[in-house]
Amino acid sequence: MTxxxxxxxxxxxxxxxxxxxxxVAGRKVASPSEIRVAVGNAQREGKRTxxxxxxxxxGTKFVALRLGRA
Amino acid sequence: xxxxxxxxxxxxxxxxxxxxxxxxGLGVVGFLAVPEVAPSFKLPALSxxxxxxxxxxxxxxxxxxxxxxxxxxxxxxxxxDGGPRLMGFDALPTPRATPGSxxxxxxxxxxxxxxxxxxxxxxxxxxxxxxxxxxxxxGSGFFISADGYxxxxxxxxxxxxxxxxxxxxxxxxxxxxxxxxxxxxxxxIKVDGRDDFPHVRFADKPPRIGDWVLAVGNPFGLGxxxxxxxxxxxxxxxxxxxxxxxxQIDAPVNxxxxxxxxxxxxxxxxxxxxxxxxxxxxxxxxAFAIPAETVKSVISQLKDKGAVSRGWIGVQIQPxxxxxxxxxxxxxxxxxxxxxxxxxxxxxxxxIQAGDVITAVNxxxxxxxxxxxxxxxxxxPGTTVRLTVLQKGQEKxxxxxxxxxxxxxxxxATPESREPQSGLALPRxxxxxxxxxxxxxxxxxxxx
Numbered sequence: 001m002t003x004x005x006x007x008x009x010x011x012x013x014x015x016x017x018x019x020x021x022x023x024v025a026g027r028k029v030a031s032p033s034e035i036r037v038a039v040g041n042a043q044r045e046g047k048r049t050x051x052x053x054x055x056x057x058x059g060t061k062f063v064a065l066r067l068g069r070a
Numbered sequence: 071x072x073x074x075x076x077x078x079x080x081x082x083x084x085x086x087x088x089x090x091x092x093x094x095g096l097g098v099v100g101f102l103a104v105p106e107v108a109p110s111f112k113l114p115a116l117s118x119x120x121x122x123x124x125x126x127x128x129x130x131x132x133x134x135x136x137x138x139x140x141x142x143x144x145x146x147x148x149x150x151d152g153g154p155r156l157m158g159f160d161a162l163p164t165p166r167a168t169p170g171s172x173x174x175x176x177x178x179x180x181x182x183x184x185x186x187x188x189x190x191x192x193x194x195x196x197x198x199x200x201x202x203x204x205x206x207x208x209g210s211g212f213f214i215s216a217d218g219y220x221x222x223x224x225x226x227x228x229x230x231x232x233x234x235x236x237x238x239x240x241x242x243x244x245x246x247x248x249x250x251x252x253x254x255x256x257x258x259i260k261v262d263g264r265d266d267f268p269h270v271r272f273a274d275k276p277p278r279i280g281d282w283v284l285a286v287g288n289p290f291g292l293g294x295x296x297x298x299x300x301x302x303x304x305x306x307x308x309x310x311x312x313x314x315x316x317x318q319i320d321a322p323v324n325x326x327x328x329x330x331x332x333x334x335x336x337x338x339x340x341x342x343x344x345x346x347x348x349x350x351x352x353x354x355x356x357a358f359a360i361p362a363e364t365v366k367s368v369i370s371q372l373k374d375k376g377a378v379s380r381g382w383i384g385v386q387i388q389p390x391x392x393x394x395x396x397x398x399x400x401x402x403x404x405x406x407x408x409x410x411x412x413x414x415x416x417x418x419x420x421x422i423q424a425g426d427v428i429t430a431v432n433x434x435x436x437x438x439x440x441x442x443x444x445x446x447x448x449x450x451p452g453t454t455v456r457l458t459v460l461q462k463g464q465e466k467x468x469x470x471x472x473x474x475x476x477x478x479x480x481x482x483a484t485p486e487s488r489e490p491q492s493g494l495a496l497p498r499x500x501x502x503x504x505x506x507x508x509x510x511x512x513x514x515x516x517x518x
Binding site for chain 2: 026
C-alpha cells in the first residue's frame with residue numbers, strides 16, 4: 001500500500017502506507033490487480049465483508065473490511 | 071497546607087455516611103411497608119410504632135467479621151532504589167507515565183495537587199541521604215498461613231530492596247519476597263520467626279454480583295482501614311495484563327490499599343485489591359480486585375518454585391469481531407482468530423495456521439481471545455490439549471502439546487496488542503488504569 005485515503009474504510013481500520021496486503025478472503029495475493037480481482041469476486045458473491053491479512057510494522061493481523069456498494 | 075489532611079479526610083467521610091444511610095434506609099422501607107399489607111385493626115399488637123421498630127429488620131454491621139479478619143491484614147512498606155538523585159522530583163518510579171501525559175502530571179505532585187500529606191506518614195521519600203535516592207512505598211497484604219506467608223501485589227514489592235511488614239497489633243517485621251508474578255500482579259512474601267500469625271482463608275466460591283464485600287488495607291498509610299461495598303461487576307478486563315479477570319467492587323479503595331484483601335461476609339478472601347479507576351486520584355467507588363481463584367493458583371506455584379509457569383501454544387491471536395465473524399461465515403463473534411502462529415511453536419507443529427479460529431479448548435468453548443489466553447495459561451506446560459479449530463471453513467480437532475510460556479518475553483499465547491475494533495469497554499472510554507499502590511503508582515486517570 002503506497003497511500004491510504006484518510007477518509008476511506010481502510011484508514012478507519014488502521015491501515016497505513018507501507019502495510020502489505022498478504023491475503024484477501026483466504027487467498028494469497030501478489031499484486032494490486034489480484035487484490036482488485038479478489039475483492040471484486042467477494043462483492044459479486046454478495047459478501048458484506050472481506051477478510052484481509054495485512055503485514056505492518058507491528059506484525060501480521062486480520063482485518064475485516066466492509067465492502068462498499070458500488 | 072497544614073489543613074490538607076483534615077480536608078481530605080472530610081471529603082472521604084460523606085461517602086461513608088452515605089453508605090450507612092443506605093443501609094438504614096432498607097430498614098425504614100421495611101418498616102413503612104408493613105402497615106399497607108397488615109392494617110392495624112387486624113394486628114393490634116403491632117399498632118404502636120415502637121413495636122414496629124422492634125420488629126423491623128435492623129441494618130447489619132460488619133464488626134463481627136472485621137474482628138475476625140482484620141488482625142491478618144498487614145501493611146507492606148518497601149524501600150527501593152529510586153535512581154540517581156539528579157532526577158530530583160521526578161525520581162519516583164513511574165514506569166507507566168508518559169512524559170507530559172495526565173498520568174505524568176499526576177505523579178509530579180505539586181503542593182496543591184490535593185494529595186493528602188498525612189502526619190506521621192513518610193510521604194516524601196525523596197528527603198534522603200545524598201548519593202542514592204531511596205524511595206519508600208506502601209501497600210497492603212494479608213497473612214494466609216500461621217508461619218508467615220502473606221499475599222500482596224507484585225507492583226508493591228517488585229522493585230523492593232527491603233520489605234517490611236506492619237501487623238495490626240503494631241509490630242513490625244522484615245519480610246522476604248518468595249516470588250512474584252507480574253502477569254497477574256500477585257506476589258508472595260514471608261515473615262519468619264513466628265508460627266502463630268493470625269491468617270485468613272480464601273473464599274470457597276466466587277462472589278456474585280451484588281454480594282456485600284469488605285476491603286481492609288492501608289490507604290494513604292492509614293493502617294487497618296475497613297470499608298464496605300458490593301461486588302459491582304466481574305470479569306473486568308482493564309488492560310493491565312493478558313489474564314485480566316478483575317472483580318469490580320465499590321468499597322472505597324485508595325492508594326496504599328494495593329495488595330490488601332477483599333472479604334465476603336463469611337470472612338473469606340474473594341480478591342486482592344489491585345487497581346482503581348479514578349478521575350480525581352481518590353476513590354470514586356470503582357476498584358478492581360484479582361479474583362481469589364487466580365491468586366490461589368498463582369501463590370501455590372510461587373510457594374513451590376518461586377515462579378509461575380504457564381501453558382503456551384505459540385500463536386498471536388486477535389479478537390473475532392462481528393465483521394471478522396461475518397467475513398469467515400461464522401454464526402457469532404466467538405473464539406480467537408490466529409493472526410500469526412510463531413515459527414517452531416507448538417501450534418505450528420500441530421498444524422495450526424494463520425486465519426484459523428480456535429473455538430474450544432478440550433470441549434470448553436472459547437468466548438474470546440482473552441478467554442483462550444486464560445484457558446491455556448492456566449494449564450501446565452507439557453499438557454496436551456484438544457483445540458477445536460475452524461480451518462478454511464472446516465471444523466477440526468487438533469491436539470497440541472503445550473510448551474511453556476517464556477517468562478521474559480512478551481506473552482504470545484496472548485491477545486495481540488489491543489485492536490481499535492476489539493470492543494473492550496474500558497479502553498474505548500479513553501481511560502488508562504494503573505496499580506493503586508502508595509508510591510509508584512498509582513491511580514487511574516481518565517481523559518477524553
